[in-house]
Amino acid sequence: MDFKLTSKTFKLNGKDFFILSGEIHYFRIPKRLWRKHLTRLKEANCNTVSTYIPWCWHEYDDNKFDFKGETSPERDLIGFLNLCHEMGLYMIVKPGPYILAEYKRNGLPEWLFDNYPEVQAIDENSNIHPLKMTTYMNPVYLKYAKRWYDNIMPIIKDYQITNDKMIIMTQLCNEIAFYYWFSGEGDYSSGCLKYYHEFLENKYKDINKLNRIYKTDYTAFNKVGPPKGDVKCEKGYFGYRDWHLFYRWYYAVYLTHLLKEVRSQGVDIPTFHNLPGWIDGRALEYPVNVMMYDELEKIAPEIMLGVDHIPETVDFRNLHDDLVCNEVTRALQNHRHPTMGVEIQSGSRHHKTRVYANELDLFYKACLIHGLKGINFYMFSQGINPPRKGDLGPVFYWQTPVDNNAEPSELYGVIQKFGEFIRTHGVRIANSSKKASIGVGLYRPYYHTEFTIPAFGKRKFDVEDLGMHYDPQRLRDSVLFDGLLRSLQILNKDFMMEDLQSVDLKHLKKYKQLWVMSLDCMDKNTQKKLANYIELGGHLIILPTFPQKDLDLKKCTYLQDFCKIADKKTVNPITPKINLLGVNDFQCFSRINLYKSNQAKTIAITEDGECCGLSKKIKKGKVTILGTAFSYELAEHLEAYKSLINTDNIKRYIKVNNSDIIAGELFGKDCNYLYIMNYHRNYQSFNLQINNITSSALKKILKNKTFIMPPTYGFIAPLNMEITPGISIIFTTSEILSIKEQKDFIELKIAGHQEFMGSLLLEVKNKPKKVLVDGKKTSFNIKSKEIYLEYPHKKKSFSIKIY
């Protein structure tokens, strides 16, 4: 037996496999209830169980291990593994060393810190690092981490799928970059700085090269002091630039080290590491977190990066957040691995924050549409910490699908239904995708700011101090994330994101339109790639400036020169407003660049009528430069994005006439999937067009039909799916949970929102003998081999039987 990652899906014994997993922490549940929890998981139609294995729990004292429950029943890991195997569940294990999981000392043993205090990371003032972590590459820490691995890995090996057991993946440590991001503080211990100096030497080779850039006079790499305090000048700027780059390499060094240990123990299943997740219901910082692993991607590309989604509240405000996270992750992994949600919120870490079953129901559907190929519900089971083992309090997670006694909540029903849907459609949906003609460029250096622009605490960096004009955080959060990307999602414009530095030009070429947000600096190679993209026929839309410098802050205007577009001047009006392609008098950023060029078309003007945006044909392609930027705050912003997008012919088959409805299509091999989602907390009505299905019955049905979508609800439904030879579903507004071929009939298990009418259009070769809807015989007309049924959805699922 084996388990593999491919570019798109997971493969189990060579066949596509959709991981549907639940997180159950055996160490937080009384042993006598383990079976009950696992039974609930199976009954929720999940195929996999996921758990941390806390080092401190099993190596409860220095060199004293318990995996059999000798000291506490809940230490019987072997028993738990056997039980999972017995129950036919696949398994994901996460043996640390770090686990976080609101566990005391993040899962590291207290004796380690007590007996070997030299393992601790320190901050820039030589105090213990605020997050009380270890130096990852500290030899003493690594020695004991190795001993932990030497003990746990043989167990994992025994139970891995390649040994005909059930563990399909193992995690390597957990969210290691989180600590630095969260605190905004690096590790200044000598153990860490040793690697820093090694990094600098690898990068610059000659100390004089470093000195030339830093404008310093160091005599050797090991004399280079790590950056501290605020960035006020170029030296500080380059110091932090390299400090950011160093950590990316350092994380890769550490995880590669662990990977080697894992492999040396004979564990041969895929490994992954998970990315730190959302905060306070928004994912704005998520791309920063992903980019902290951009070197890992180069050094150890076999390690999959897993996505965390914690939306807290699912609504119109964050309807794009999970999609952006997935796209950024996919772009960084450069189509190498499937995108998996290794922590998908089910329950709440905090009691103060409540999650509601209908919001998560909608969210899980979005996860499918937005490209996840595997999902781990975090937490499936509520945990109760052993006394004093919790980091926060006795209880770990509230509002979970099942509580600590394995009693189900309302959310359990949602997951069970979703599980059944996945069983029927998971693999097919995983193999389908959107057709995106719009590309959005990601430029990694703009996200290398966790130390200079920390998520919490004091900023160290003001671009103006360095003669630059564009703040990375403002542009990436406000303009890119909540401006362009949110607008694309609301406008139902399919897009994909691409890592501009690593993406192949031939891959980029497939986009009709490529949006790039540029700050002051961009390396010459990337500028060239963008120029090439235009040359090859693409339409580059760039804002709010052409790059003016390269990453070493040397003048570099390759792209602008290539476009032959000249700066006129820059203005800073008091109430900055522009007119753009017929959308008039709306607010934009106050710095506005004015441009001029021959043979260009003005697309935007200031209040004073000066050109601040133009489009220009260049060779086979086109460039559009806009000298300012905007978020999505006003209706006019959305309109302005729409107008810019519509300068190209972006084709779409699914159309709805209500801009508050998210709707589209996933294209698969055997069939397509239609999705319609209402993220609003009120009813939304709309008309629907499906322009790539030729059915005349469908045209007629849709022409006369106004759909009224209940609040916070969405569905995914097959289009043109053959369910048995001679019978196809052309269109439906129901969630088809299962399709069963019985002796005399085909049985469809139907679910849907009680307040949303069910409809089902079938194409049949031969007229069925009868059709039963929820057990009742239903009359139907057949016209050009099409049958149309309408029926109310019910609280529970029911069946439609076609004889």
Add this chain to the structure above:
Amino acid sequence: MDFKLTSKTFKLNGKDFFILSGEIHYFRIPKRLWRKHLTRLKEANCNTVSTYIPWCWHEYDDNKFDFKGETSPERDLIGFLNLCHEMGLYMIVKPGPYILAEYKRNGLPEWLFDNYPEVQAIDENSNIHPLKMTTYMNPVYLKYAKRWYDNIMPIIKDYQITNDKMIIMTQLCNEIAFYYWFSGEGDYSSGCLKYYHEFLENKYKDINKLNRIYKTDYTAFNKVGPPKGDVKCEKGYFGYRDWHLFYRWYYAVYLTHLLKEVRSQGVDIPTFHNLPGWIDGRALEYPVNVMMYDELEKIAPEIMLGVDHIPETVDFRNLHDDLVCNEVTRALQNHRHPTMGVEIQSGSRHHKTRVYANELDLFYKACLIHGLKGINFYMFSQGINPPRKGDLGPVFYWQTPVDNNAEPSELYGVIQKFGEFIRTHGVRIANSSKKASIGVGLYRPYYHTEFTIPAFGKRKFDVEDLGMHYDPQRLRDSVLFDGLLRSLQILNKDFMMEDLQSVDLKHLKKYKQLWVMSLDCMDKNTQKKLANYIELGGHLIILPTFPQKDLDLKKCTYLQDFCKIADKKTVNPITPKINLLGVNDFQCFSRINLYKSNQAKTIAITEDGECCGLSKKIKKGKVTILGTAFSYELAEHLEAYKSLINTDNIKRYIKVNNSDIIAGELFGKDCNYLYIMNYHRNYQSFNLQINNITSSALKKILKNKTFIMPPTYGFIAPLNMEITPGISIIFTTSEILSIKEQKDFIELKIAGHQEFMGSLLLEVKNKPKKVLVDGKKTSFNIKSKEIYLEYPHKKKSFSIKIY
């Protein structure tokens, strides 16, 4: 005719009056539609219209005025005033000079800035102030503001209620402190600094006194430089302290100046100023904003401070925010004025943020319960800006009750129903109040941080640099606002807030329990007041420390000395957790003070078993000190707050057995009001007890009844209300919109959530001849003169008629 403010309600011609107003900007609506908008407002059962009068709109060029529509129909203010009067609406006018309202240059004329650039405020680097405002006390600005007042005030005078017309209140400028708070930057113009030096001289009298505190050697007050940059030492600390205090005085000087101008023009109606409101759906910064006016309260107490509420989303996350805002405002006004919501969200300033009718329906009910005595819906009518007059874009507000063409949205129905409810119950509810045995102390100096800890941008202040330990923002936001106050609201414990510096001891005395969050510093007088409170029999609960210094940073431990409680030491455990009154093993702040005292009871211990909280009887009263603090994150935090509160017998008549339901009672003269609210987006079931009503029928009904409350819904219903001699409503779960005495019957207009069962318990002297529910004769039993009816609520309101 006259209109007055009293300590509790508004009085119109001597009678209580509940202001229900809608904001309609005539200058953003085509004149031909004015009547239609005002008609909609009347039909929504509002009694008042509110509008800004933009200076720049009417003085469209230097010394060129148009109030009659000579240059544009929408400048016909006189016509609009006449129309309002004709239609029988009262009116609130807001003639600036500043209006904000997303209007270009905040309503100030552009010619003013063009012709007199010297009016502009400047920042600490001598650049134009980032918010491009004027120096409020700049003589040139004041000269032209006076000319504006000289022209507009005679018009307002003509239409004021004391001249038998309809204007009941006028605003004095708008949110003037907002600019400083939002930018975190003071005004460093010489015009402003002149007042700064005057302030210092008034305060210190002798420059040597200032020098002693600042540790400086200035030779004269006008040599004192305003504070700039970061606070690193005591000089900077005191500089900013006085800079904060100066602005409070300066705002008062400016508004008093305007008030004098207004009065000199014969305008004799009450004046108000409104407080800057919420941001991003939370009101955490609101108390800072209120406290920016604490000197105004002393210098010009006649100016009412109006409250803004912009919840954006109404749910479990912010269910306490509006209550806290109201309480802070009330505490600061020290029971002098009614609390009015001068901007109550109806619609959204941003298109990106959506508001939903059911959420606002719940919110408006909360506004009543939480003490508002007047409400202005902001915006009632959508506005379209004259070209280039908007600050953001052409449209001002989306999702308003009526759009620019006066066509109603779903929200209109909510407001109309609310208006009818107010007409019936508004005055009675305004005259009723909660019975609060819990007081929560507000200490103003902890909020004087808009420059040192700006809401946006870089902090200038780290308490540790000054040898202090408690960060004001962290404590007031996390512990006080989202910890204690949120918990009190969730736990249904009625409280009132008091300004510790100004409140009378005899007023404080009425609280059984007084909660005080103390930072390092507190003046001696306030410490004495708290000691006196204990002496007189109160229970002071203080955390996370006793104050150690006074506001001049001199040692001052009056309160701790009084309590005879000794410090033991301070600990900083890595995973800080405590046990408190039976709630065990939960996270608290990492700085934990340990205490010891004779004859005290330990109430909290650390993981190491050391006492970090104790209670002690002192004279007639009691003190409880907790040496750490916590927000509300975990269920245990809520439990811990509950345990502390329950150390006293806090009586309550309304009880529900579901801690997710907000329920309570307002006590009035003629009747009480019951309120029950579900802020969750799911159904909540509960049982109800009402322990101060003796009806045996009610006891029986409630004993057997499980209520299931629909998502995001609440109601307010009378208890024991005589509706006509011989008939009383004992209890109901319906919203009684109106009560009409007809010839042969009493008619109750009934509304309620369709998914929430209606019930009505009546006490009748004589058996009614018949009862019609929605036109249908209904049988009823009468037992001990009580009649109980149950009926479904419907989409529309209907009537119950008792013959």
